[in-house]
Amino acid sequence: MALRMKLRCLWIFGLCLAASKFSKVPSIKDPQFIQQCVALHNEFRGKVDWDHGLAKVAEAWAKQCRFEHNKCLKIPYQCYRDFAHIGENLWLGGLALFTPKYAITKWYNESQHFDFNNLSCSNICGHYTQVVWANSYKVGCAAASCANFGGATFAMFVCNYGPGGNFKNDLPYTQGPPCTMCSTEERCVNKLCPFNCSILLTERKDLKPTGKAPQQIVYNVLSLGFILLRAI
Numbered sequence: 001m002a003l004r005m006k007l008r009c010l011w012i013f014g015l016c017l018a019a020s021k022f023s024k025v026p027s028i029k030d031p032q033f034i035q036q037c038v039a040l041h042n043e044f045r046g047k048v049d050w051d052h053g054l055a056k057v058a059e060a061w062a063k064q065c066r067f068e069h070n071k072c073l074k075i076p077y078q079c080y081r082d083f084a085h086i087g088e089n090l091w092l093g094g095l096a097l098f099t100p101k102y103a104i105t106k107w108y109n110e111s112q113h114f115d116f117n118n119l120s121c122s123n124i125c126g127h128y129t130q131v132v133w134a135n136s137y138k139v140g141c142a143a144a145s146c147a148n149f150g151g152a153t154f155a156m157f158v159c160n161y162g163p164g165g166n167f168k169n170d171l172p173y174t175q176g177p178p179c180t181m182c183s184t185e186e187r188c189v190n191k192l193c194p195f196n197c198s199i200l201l202t203e204r205k206d207l208k209p210t211g212k213a214p215q216q217i218v219y220n221v222l223s224l225g226f227i228l229l230r231a232i
Helices: 002-022 031-044 052-062 100-113 126-132 197-203 221-231
Strands: 087-094 138-149 152-162
Touching: 031 100, 031 126, 031 138, 052 138, 052 152, 087 100, 087 126, 100 126, 100 152
Parallel strands: none
Antiparallel strands: 087 152, 138 152
16 A cells, blocks of 8 residues: 555656646747747748847737737737837647747748738638748747646747738738849848848838738647537
């Protein structure tokens, strides 16, 4: 009996250790987390820089563990005083599965559903268009641990973009040969030119939102299964 109790205690202790190991999410001040988020975005598009203010907005919303977009997105300057409107991408999945690379790559892979010629999506692709939106030059991301989805522990990953993209009937970027729009001072790197923020602010300072393309939240198979079980 005593041996059985000891084994049971060791088993419970092991479960606690495993839960502790997988319940940690990176801080928005973690240099490695910041580097991963920025590097992955810059691998798929022109240069973006980290913005701690956007990361704080993302962190506050991720901690709400609500599977929907932030309500402040609809009101100019409501989310963040530096931008009238910001963009937002969401990902929800198993905490053990989560890495910034996994989530951001999932968003980018929606490119297969995007038709550039008629600006339409055959399936979910709003995350992709925001990732590559040329006029978004700042990004801030955050993750939170959420245990309110069917009893399982999930990671909520949020990235906010400034200024926001996904404007109706607006191109996410200019299509053409790589680097043909770089200035004479810029150097073409990996078929991309560094982003010139001053050009954006000069050319698009009067940009007004005409409506945002619908974005749907990403479900992976694991998270969808738990949500369906919860609904039964």
